[in-house]
Amino acid sequence: MKIPVRALIGFVGLALSTAVPAGTGERSAAQDPVVDAPAGSVRGVIEDNARKFRAIPYAKPPLGALRWRAPQPLPRWAGIRAAQSRGAACIQPPMAQGPYDRGAIDMSEDCLTLDVTAPENARNAPVMIWIHGGTLIWGSAQSAMYDGREFAKRGIILVSINYRLGVLGYLAHPELGRETAEGVSGNYGLQDQIAALQWVRRNIRAFGGDPHNVTIFGESAGALSVEYLMASPHARGLFGKAVAQSGYMFTMPELRNARYGEQSAEAIGVALAGKLGAKSIADLRAMDARKLSVASAMAGFLPYGTIDGHILKRQLVDTFDRGEQAPVPLIAGLNSGETRSLRQLLPPLPASADAYTADIRARYGDASDAYLRLYPATDPEQARLDASRDGIYSWAMERLARAQARLGQPSYLYLFSHSYPSADEAGLTGFHASEVPFIxxxxxxxxxxxxxxxDDAGQRRIADAMLDYWTSFARTGRPIAQGASEWLPFGTDNAFMRFEGGPRMAQKFMPGVFDLHERIMCRRRASGAQSWDWRVGAYAPVLPVAGKGCA
Known part of the structure; x- marks a missing residue:
């Protein structure tokens, strides 16, 4: 069972905000920076003492017969390409009202572009590649939130990438598989991300960047994408460090097998085509992209990575258990109030404390005592907020940190619980994506x-510390902030950095949370009949009895 469409409204990470302006003030073309890269020459702008190059194409646009094809390289373009104005977002449905809503935006299937922000005199600079959130349904590299001027001030080149979304980025279908030598389909958005990383490897030196010092980072679906890239053999060697902000590890559909209570990805694609009245992939390719995007979302299509044995070989939990992921240093973490802005994911409030306790005992069996200790009936509202946060984010981010530590890689964990008056007044303390403006x-x-x-000294103190930690990590693999606490690796007594008022180290990250949710996941996986996903509390299926290798 996947998240219902009604529950997804709000479960978006930070998708889009106001578009980045193309530039301010008077200037002459002679003053604009020009870079001659292997892909072709581009003309950008100088803003805030940084060079900015916008909407640079990194692959052929997936139009017409190229829809649902792997991204293809672009030949070198002639002349100097203008890279001064924002590009279009990839096709996506409208978003409902909420803190993430950005209003009307420009969008196109011709969207495989990236933005580069570089220090004016960059030379062999570290590179950070930002992957936006949005549930793999919404978002854009061109959000004003993702302006890279603060990174440039710290000597970092920031690259922000677009990738195909929704049905256009993640549809699997038997006909599409027959079009490829490998016999697979789906994962087009993930293949776009890999193509963007390959473009950076080939071209970033021309912008003053070090192609061998690349860090990928993302939030929500962007963090999930970081996990996919860590898991995919096709991305191996294209980055050397990773940051996952509020990622998750839900069950993925297998290409042709129905497993863990999920349909196969191809069966999902065939069912969707039937709902849309399409008899073939040709019919789907003939549909208007915007109408297809909206109709697919309304029909309940939810984009996920597909286990195809090629781009993604196995479930994320299995990949990380086997130590097959990229052996790179990691920062991972989450926010204290993740689900305060994602209330559609919360289980219903119980009629009484006794009803809540009885329901948990019926669903969680011999794990119910541990569940009720962490999420007691004395405060059912806080219990459902915390249980949903932990079942989705806390368990996944700690699991990621543990997995990298097992590989002998530096692994750093954080909890962002910082807030400010307007967020508190709205009941959104530490809400999902609230760390992004600070990053x-x-x-x-x-x-x-x-x-x-x-915009006061207290907020700037947090932002400056986070920027310092993130950019020093990109530079050296160690997060260091001037005048702030030393960030100890997670393996040091489950150490983590708490961002609240100011950064400070703490020990014993969320005692008991990982053990409970790992136990739940293990049993569901061992049963082969239940997925591990967002469902907790009154939404959870009855937990299977202990299976092989599970407590």
């Missing part, structure tokens, strides 16, 4: 309904 040091470009962040 980018950009308080003024949040979406219209986002709780306003006061």
């Amino acid at each position: 980018f040091g950009n308080f003024q470009a949040t979406p219209p309904n986002w709780p306003r962040i006061p």
Whole structure:
């Protein structure tokens, strides 16, 4: 069982906000920076003492017969390409109102582009590649939130990438498999991300970057994408460090096998085509892209990576258990109030404390005592907020940190519990994606309904520390912030950094949370009949009895 469409409204990470302006003030073309890269020459702009190049294509646009094909390289273009104006977002359905809503945007199937922000005199600079969130349904590299000026001030080149979304990025179908030598389909958006990383490897030196010092980072679906890239053999060697902000590890559909209570990815694609009245892939390719995007979302199509034995070989939990992921240093973490802005995911409030206790005992059996200790009946509202947060994010991020530590890689964990008056007043303390404006040091470009962040010394202190930690990690693999606490690796007594008012180290990250949710996942996986996903509390299926290798 996947997340119902009604539950997804809000489960978006940070998708889009106001578009980045193409530039301000008077300038002459002679003053604009020109870079001659292997892909071709591009002309950008200088803003805030940084060179900015926008909407650079990294692959052929997936139009017409190329829809649902792997991204193809572009030949070198002639002349100097203008890279001064924002590009179009990839096709996506409208978003419902909420803190993430960004209003009307430009979008196109011709969207496989990236933005580069570089220090004016960059030379062999570390590179950070940002992968936006949005449930693999919404989002854009061109969000004003993702302006890279603060990274450039710290000597970092920031690359922000677009990738195909929704049905256009993740449809699997038997006909599509027959079009490829490998016999697989799906994962087109993930293949776009890999193509963007390959473009960076070939071209970033021309912008002053070090192609062998690349860090990938993303939030929500962007963090999930980081996990996919860590798991995919096709991305191996294209990055050397990773940051996952509020990622998750749900069950993925297998290409042709129905397993863990899921349909196969191909069966999902065939069913969707039937719902849309399409008899063939040719019929789907003939549909208007925007109408197809909206109709697919309304029909309940939810994009996920597909286990195809090629791009993704096995479930994420299995890949990381086997130590097959990229052996790279990692920062991972989450926010304290993740589900405060994702209330559609919360199980219903019980009629009484006794009803809640009885329901948990019926669903969780011999694991119910541990569940009720962590999520007691004395405060059912807080219990469902915390249980949903932990079942989706806390368990996954700690699992990721543990997996990298087992490989002998530096692994750093954080909890962002910082808030400010307007977020508290809205009941959104530490909400999903609330760390993003602090990571980018950009308080003024949040979406219209986002709780306003006061631009004062306290907020800047947090933002400066986070920027320092993130960029020093990209530079050396160690997160260091000037005048702030030393960030110890997770393996040091489950150490983690708490961002709240100011960064401070703490020990014993969320005692008991990982053990409970790992136990739940293990039993569901061992049964072969249940998925591990967002469902907790009154939404959870009855937990199977202990299986082989599971407590």
